[in-house]
Amino acid sequence: MKKSTKFLLTLAAMTTVGFGASAQDLKECNLEIQLTSPANDAVYEYGDTIWISFDVKNNGPDAITATDTLWVGVPSGQQTQVFPVTTSGIASGVTAPVSKALRAINTNEQGEDVVGSYCLMLVSQANVTRNGEPVTETYVDEDTTNHVSCNANITFKAKSVSIRDIAKGESLSIYPNPASSVINLNMTLDKAESVIAIVRDIAGREVLRQDFGTVQSGNTTPFTLNVSNLNSGLYLVELNAGERKAIGKVTVK
Numbered sequence: 001m002k003k004s005t006k007f008l009l010t011l012a013a014m015t016t017v018g019f020g021a022s023a024q025d026l027k028e029c030n031l032e033i034q035l036t037s038p039a040n041d042a043v044y045e046y047g048d049t050i051w052i053s054f055d056v057k058n059n060g061p062d063a064i065t066a067t068d069t070l071w072v073g074v075p076s077g078q079q080t081q082v083f084p085v086t087t088s089g090i091a092s093g094v095t096a097p098v099s100k101a102l103r104a105i106n107t108n109e110q111g112e113d114v115v116g117s118y119c120l121m122l123v124s125q126a127n128v129t130r131n132g133e134p135v136t137e138t139y140v141d142e143d144t145t146n147h148v149s150c151n152a153n154i155t156f157k158a159k160s161v162s163i164r165d166i167a168k169g170e171s172l173s174i175y176p177n178p179a180s181s182v183i184n185l186n187m188t189l190d191k192a193e194s195v196i197a198i199v200r201d202i203a204g205r206e207v208l209r210q211d212f213g214t215v216q217s218g219n220t221t222p223f224t225l226n227v228s229n230l231n232s233g234l235y236l237v238e239l240n241a242g243e244r245k246a247i248g249k250v251t252v253k
Helices: none
Strands: 002-005 031-037 049-058 069-076 079-086 095-097 102-105 113-123 148-156 173-175 182-186 193-200 206-215 223-226 233-241 244-252
Touching: 031 113, 031 148, 049 113, 079 113, 173 244, 182 233, 182 244, 193 223, 206 223
Parallel strands: 002 113
Antiparallel strands: 031 049, 049 095, 049 102, 069 079, 069 113, 113 148, 173 182, 182 223, 193 206, 193 233, 233 244
């Protein structure tokens, strides 16, 4: 299962966006950001270390020097978390890679893969405070059209759930077992409930899900699940009805 999202990773050493004091006689720059990692179509397993890097191009008349601090942000909902970046200097017309890549970890525990875009943005020094105080302004950049860079179709794999980690439930009757096409699941309901069947492989990955909708109490008709598209092997079948959960194993051949 896949879910679309924009942002997932969390970076360390963040600060918040605020509004600092203005300054006069600032250098005039026109900075452009280009995200280089994670790249388009990258795939990260749960727990992977992800190095985030980007290039900055100076299109303005004045040079960025080693004493200038750039602020780069990760948009997250209505708030932008920002972190400082220093370089050895970026002359006018020059593109420079970030001197220190940023480290993040895929912490997706949503139970399904997340596929979407990841974005970085340049934040004006005038809009940044640190420990409640405005940061020092050394340059001005009034062109914001090139301050955001995104890479798309990045997959953050969900944490696999081990069969041993799945909470125990009542025993689920499954037949036929072994099966090759369909299986029947038995559960008698005491009241009307929404019923969902989930099939996981031996690594705990969800491979099949079927929503049977709301089923009335007293139902004795087996819940039928098509497993013909599954590879041969052992699977854990979980039937959920409200707070009730019944679990059984089936072999598909």
